[in-house]
Amino acid sequence: xxxxxxxxxxxxxxxxxxxxxxxxxxxxxxxxxxxxxxxxxxxxxxxxxxxxxxxxxxxxxxxxxxxxxxxxxxxxxxxxxxxxxxxxxxxxxxxxxxxxxxxxxxxxxxxxxxxxxxxxx
Amino acid sequence: xxxxxxxxxxxxxxxxxxxxxxxxxxxxxxxxxxxxxxxxxxxxxxxxxxxxxxxxxxxxxxxxxxxxxxxxxxxxxxxxxxxxxxxxxxxxxxxxxxxxxxxxxxxxxxxxxxxxxxxxxxxxxxxxxxxxxxxxxxxxxxxxxxxxxxxxxxxxxxxxxxxxxxxxxxxxxxxxxxxxxxxxxxxxxxxxxxx
Numbered sequence: 001x002x003x004x005x006x007x008x009x010x011x012x013x014x015x016x017x018x019x020x021x022x023x024x025x026x027x028x029x030x031x032x033x034x035x036x037x038x039x040x041x042x043x044x045x046x047x048x049x050x051x052x053x054x055x056x057x058x059x060x061x062x063x064x065x066x067x068x069x070x071x072x073x074x075x076x077x078x079x080x081x082x083x084x085x086x087x088x089x090x091x092x093x094x095x096x097x098x099x100x101x102x103x104x105x106x107x108x109x110x111x112x113x114x115x116x117x118x119x120x121x
Numbered sequence: 122x123x124x125x126x127x128x129x130x131x132x133x134x135x136x137x138x139x140x141x142x143x144x145x146x147x148x149x150x151x152x153x154x155x156x157x158x159x160x161x162x163x164x165x166x167x168x169x170x171x172x173x174x175x176x177x178x179x180x181x182x183x184x185x186x187x188x189x190x191x192x193x194x195x196x197x198x199x200x201x202x203x204x205x206x207x208x209x210x211x212x213x214x215x216x217x218x219x220x221x222x223x224x225x226x227x228x229x230x231x232x233x234x235x236x237x238x239x240x241x242x243x244x245x246x247x248x249x250x251x252x253x254x255x256x257x258x259x260x261x262x263x264x265x266x267x268x269x270x271x272x273x274x275x276x277x278x279x280x281x282x283x284x285x286x287x288x289x290x291x292x293x294x295x296x297x298x299x300x301x302x303x304x305x306x307x308x309x310x311x312x313x314x315x316x
Binding site: 043044047059060061062064065068069071072086087088089090 | 159160162163166170171189191192196199200
């Protein structure tokens with residue numbers, strides 16, 4: 001690889017490395033709501049699904065403050081369930097308000113996507 | 122080692138888990154006890170499940186599962202703050218209202234009006250309680266009413282007005298002040314919890 005191209009890649013990576021966590025952080029609540037709207041989920045499952053979908057390493061602990069905030073905002077509820085095989089787990093379930101908020105988030109996301117495509121032409 | 126071979130009671134599992142629990146407990150000391158215990162349990166189970174599905178020795182799996190959570194400093198302060206707010210919000214405490222207020226600055230007009238009304242009512246409740254308690258030290262303090270049915274809270278004698286008996290005014294005022302203050306604090310927290 002030519003030296004100039006290699007340097008440009010590094011510079012690009014540096015910018016993306018700063019930009020990407022900010023974008024992800026802003027979208028995590030949206031993504032968590034998508035997950036719990038699909039089916040009731042527990043912390044580890046949510047973290048695993050997020051990591052798999054984003055194909056990225058996420059500090060799993062950082063999801064918990066977001067989950068607590070979603071609970072506080074009454075977008076999700078929690079319930080401890082003990083299964084004979086898996087043991088106790090704390091499950092998160094989307095509320096009616098959470099579903100309404102998720103629908104609005106999807107609409108807003110579509111607007112952002114459309115705007116980006118329009119601006120890129 | 123497969124999932125079925127991983128035992129939560131293995132010494133190689135219990136050791137790292139105990140250390141993790143201690144570190145978490147220390148980091149969450151500021152959080153309310155009930156919420157802290159619930160959260161620690163949840164995070165412990167997260168780590169155990171991740172370790173069960175991991176690879177390597179039990180100790181390696183535990184260390185990897187704990188590392189995957191990220192440094193405690195990256196999420197525990199936010200968690201502790203969130204738990205404090207939630208705990209106070211359930212009690213409807215004014216501190217919670219202040220915390221929520223700070224995190225929701227810039228809300229809509231309706232929310233701003235509701236906040237102002239609640240604030241004014243809470244201020245009135247404080248004045249009412251002050252006046253009621255003031256009767257203990259200042260004989261003239263109390264509630265006065267005149268022939269036009271105007272009521273005045275005052276710390277000095279009001280001309281052309283009758284003083285409501287302290288035996289009636291003080292308990293009623295204190296009860297009313299407490300009801301207004303606590304009620305408004307709850308309403309305030311409820312309003313602020315709305316997005």
